[in-house]
Amino acid sequence: MSVRRNPPQTFAQKALARASGRDAVEVGEIVDARPDVVLSHDNSAAIREIWLRFGRQRVAIPERMAITLDHAVPAPTARHARNHAEIRRFVAEQGIANFFEVGRGICHQVLSEEALVLPGQVILGADSHTPHFGWLGALGAGVGRSEMAVLWATGELWLRVPESMEIRLDGELRPWVGSKDLALAIIGGLGADGGLYRSVEITGSAIPSLSLDSRAALVNMMAEFGAKCAYLAPDDTVFLELARRIVARRANGELQDLEDVEAVAERLRRGALYPDDGAACVERHSIDVSTVEPQVACPHTVDKTVGAGALRDVRVDQAFIGTCTNGRLEDLEIVHYLVNGRKLARHTRLLIIPASSRVLEEATRRGWVSDLLSAGAVFGTPGCGPCMGNHLGVLAPGEVCVSSANRNFQGRMGTPDAEIYLASPAVVAASAVLGRIALPDELERAPPAWGTR
Amino acid sequence: MSLAQLPDPTRPFRGRVFKYGDDVNTDVIFPGKYTYTLSTPEEVVPHALEDLDPSFAGAVRSGDVVVAGRNWGCGSSREQAATCLRWSGVGAVIAKSFSRIFYRNAINNGLLAIVCAEAAEALEAGNEVEVDLEASMLRSGGRSFRFPPMSPTVRSILEGGGLIAYTLKRLGGPGS
Numbered sequence: 287m288s289v290r291r292n293p294p295q296t297f298a299q300k301a302l303a304r305a306s307g308r309d310a311v312e313v314g315e316i317v318d319a320r321p322d323v324v325l326s327h328d329n330s331a332a333i334r335e336i337w338l339r340f341g342r343q344r345v346a347i348p349e350r351m352a353i354t355l356d357h358a359v360p361a362p363t364a365r366h367a368r369n370h371a372e373i374r375r376f377v378a379e380q381g382i383a384n385f386f387e388v389g390r391g392i393c394h395q396v397l398s399e400e401a402l403v404l405p406g407q408v409i410l411g412a413d414s415h416t417p418h419f420g421w422l423g424a425l426g427a428g429v430g431r432s433e434m435a436v437l438w439a440t441g442e443l444w445l446r447v448p449e450s451m452e453i454r455l456d457g458e459l460r461p462w463v464g465s466k467d468l469a470l471a472i473i474g475g476l477g478a479d480g481g482l483y484r485s486v487e488i489t490g491s492a493i494p495s496l497s498l499d500s501r502a503a504l505v506n507m508m509a510e511f512g513a514k515c516a517y518l519a520p521d522d523t524v525f526l527e528l529a530r531r532i533v534a535r536r537a538n539g540e541l542q543d544l545e546d547v548e549a550v551a552e553r554l555r556r557g558a559l560y561p562d563d564g565a566a567c568v569e570r571h572s573i574d575v576s577t578v579e580p581q582v583a584c585p586h587t588v589d590k591t592v593g594a595g596a597l598r599d600v601r602v603d604q605a606f607i608g609t610c611t612n613g614r615l616e617d618l619e620i621v622h623y624l625v626n627g628r629k630l631a632r633h634t635r636l637l638i639i640p641a642s643s644r645v646l647e648e649a650t651r652r653g654w655v656s657d658l659l660s661a662g663a664v665f666g667t668p669g670c671g672p673c674m675g676n677h678l679g680v681l682a683p684g685e686v687c688v689s690s691a692n693r694n695f696q697g698r699m700g701t702p703d704a705e706i707y708l709a710s711p712a713v714v715a716a717s718a719v720l721g722r723i724a725l726p727d728e729l730e731r732a733p734p735a736w737g738t739r
Numbered sequence: 740m741s742l743a744q745l746p747d748p749t750r751p752f753r754g755r756v757f758k759y760g761d762d763v764n765t766d767v768i769f770p771g772k773y774t775y776t777l778s779t780p781e782e783v784v785p786h787a788l789e790d791l792d793p794s795f796a797g798a799v800r801s802g803d804v805v806v807a808g809r810n811w812g813c814g815s816s817r818e819q820a821a822t823c824l825r826w827s828g829v830g831a832v833i834a835k836s837f838s839r840i841f842y843r844n845a846i847n848n849g850l851l852a853i854v855c856a857e858a859a860e861a862l863e864a865g866n867e868v869e870v871d872l873e874a875s876m877l878r879s880g881g882r883s884f885r886f887p888p889m890s891p892t893v894r895s896i897l898e899g900g901g902l903i904a905y906t907l908k909r910l911g912g913p914g915s
Contacts (some may be wrong), residue, residue: 316892328775329817335778339903341913358775365776414816414840430818430844432902440906444892478762479810483839512810514839587762674771674815695766695814697790702767 391642631721812841
């Protein structure tokens, strides 16, 4: 029997072929995809309003839906509270099991911790940072509210199969340089639209040694590069960690755990997708990561990057650690390493909003939270915090914020007359201590093994 | 307030140009602080382009077009970035390129998102322009600019009255 061979396929082709029940799909083709998971958050009440137009009693895919309250939590106004209340009623009425309350954390972090998205799957989110799930080898893409309403009603949505571009990262990171610096170097070098519509596949010898938190930050930032989705080839570090999370979740629930971690990891390994050798790639770029120094993106675009050393005269009013980009345990660890035993600059506030309750719990257990409180830091409820200007640390006109978040757009943190500089958690922490944009080595602490596994 | 009449994107319409630059993001098109509290046309329209051009909301009329550079609508997935323009009466955004989520949100809500670098360069604020989807043509002051035809899927959504109406038709109506 002869076997028909498909031409070499990209990761995105394989993932979208699987999601649309096809043997193979072509780059540029429009497919009707049935995503494995669909994600929404505080926007779910507005999505429900649109979904009601379909006149259905029940959503089509309750088991594939995940809803997280994270963008304005706890509710800052009665109006936000009413919005949350509508979502809770909807979730109860539709029997949405994967619902995460105020304080559990940011959608991308929570779904990752709960291992609800697996290698090779497709996740569509009514959130622009959904490419995040590329850290584990899934195809994540952001969609709008109307599109999410259509997904709730039908379980499927049209998607164009994107062209792929490769960014190779080789070499060894310098001390104090983390994956956020790599992301800013990519975006600064190639532009905020450098990855527009593309499936951005990040490869190279620098990747396997990156910790999972660092991988997530790198892929998450590709939303600021214009990417439709981004991808890192999943390895055993990914499979084993996800397997541990799945086994732990089952042990906490009512499900009898019939598989051990290795068995689950093997199942995940079999589901993973990798691009074929010779698969179409419209653009290739290569960066020697040993040449990258700590980066800062200046107001008001993410691609306006310079070395942090050039900005030492920029006085800082607020230093912000958090968001789906850099609010994870590793980020709090470097902040603690730099800030513990010191005092913040008198004129600078350090605001820390962990990406999830698990991050906060673990940082508390390790004693970091009390050390950081002693240094003068302020902690907020896990969630998105002031990232998009809703609450919990918005800026005053004329203020300067150095932030571990992902966007420095004008007005992003509540007022168009403030300035936001984006940097790694290490640069943000050093800046909080010195009261101006600072390099971590100015604090005269030996560089730790940071961002590696 | 009274809302603008919404132009039918599938028929030729005319309007004036509002011109902006590269990398205009969704935060300056529709600020993030409003995204979970404002969603109806009456609520959204007064804030259109609030942090980019505070005079826009008061000046825009039905059929007007926004002309911009590269990467229009980058940033958030918030759909109000498209609907605040559509509900203000804007018929089309003409740009060198679009952020992909903005593009989808625009088409899904009946706002034309036209990729045409030549027109994006040539058209100036205040120019009168005619937008003709059928002919894939922009006309202004004796000049004309051809843009790539929309894909069949995009055409179907526009002709169907937006993504929700289009999907309802595909499903055979509400509740069926």
